[in-house]
Amino acid sequence: MRNLLIAHVTGRQVNESDYHKLRHFFMGLADVSEKVPALVIEHADLASLWQSLKYSCGSLEDRKTFIIDQFSDFLESLEKDTQTSEQVARSHQVLTEALLHDTWNKAIVSLEQKPEVAVEQMRLMVEQLCYQLLRNVKVVPDPMQHNLKALVGLTERSLMLSPGKKYFHVIKELVAGCEETLSAIENFRADRTHLISGKIDSADRDLSSAKVLVSLYGSLCSMLLSAWRVHEMLIEGESSA
Incomplete structure (x- = not known):
């Protein structure tokens, strides 16, 4: 998800449906949803994210850095608390x-x-x-x-x-x-x-x-x-x- 968003805000072509699937998956996991980055919670689609970042982060490098920072705590929490297959199954x-x-x-x-x-x-x-x-x-x-x-x-x-x-x-x-x-x-x-x-x-x-x-x-x-x-x-x- 992080790489997809970085690609999007730095001008590369991405699949919108992939973002929706990933967002839905992580927001639906009971033990993970509260750790999902705020920008994912706040932006239901890529167009909304782009509108938010194109002014607040002026350069491509600034946008990339912003997204990496937003995901750092989330990724660390996943590494410390890996979801078991049973937990993932419950989310579906x-x-x-x-x-x-x-x-x-x-x-x-x-x-x-x-x-x-x-x-x-x-x-x-x-x-x-x-x-x-x-x-x-x-x-x-x-x-x-x-x-x-x-x-x-x-x-x-x-x-x-x-x-x-x-x-x-x-x-x-x-x-x-x-x-x-x-x-x-x-x-x-x-x-x-x-x-x-x-x-x-x-x-x-x-x-x-x-x-x-x-x-x-x-x-x-x-x-x-x-x-x-x-x-x-x-x-x-x-x-x-």
């Missing part, structure tokens, strides 16, 4: 209600220390769940599309394409508007980030906003997962019939 567990609530509770506990990490973990859970549900209904998202709103919208539409009429209205009520809901959540996040910048009480405001965002992302996951459970009931009912 199928997202169930139990795992959702476990992650949600952990995010709430970590809010005081690292609110931005807690928020990003819950946002990544929305993304993880969408990919999981799309696999379940055999829908393949566009590999070049990394917009979470589009991913949630595709999941919403795919769940409503039920193989029959039974429970359709239940599923529709659960997921209709999920894309708009995510858009509202992301707009709130952007607005609050803008409002707290430069304020004396920014830490308190940031924590308050993070608490709201963790709950909103968790609630969105819960609705999508509930819709899938109803969808499963529908399929099981038709199979038995």
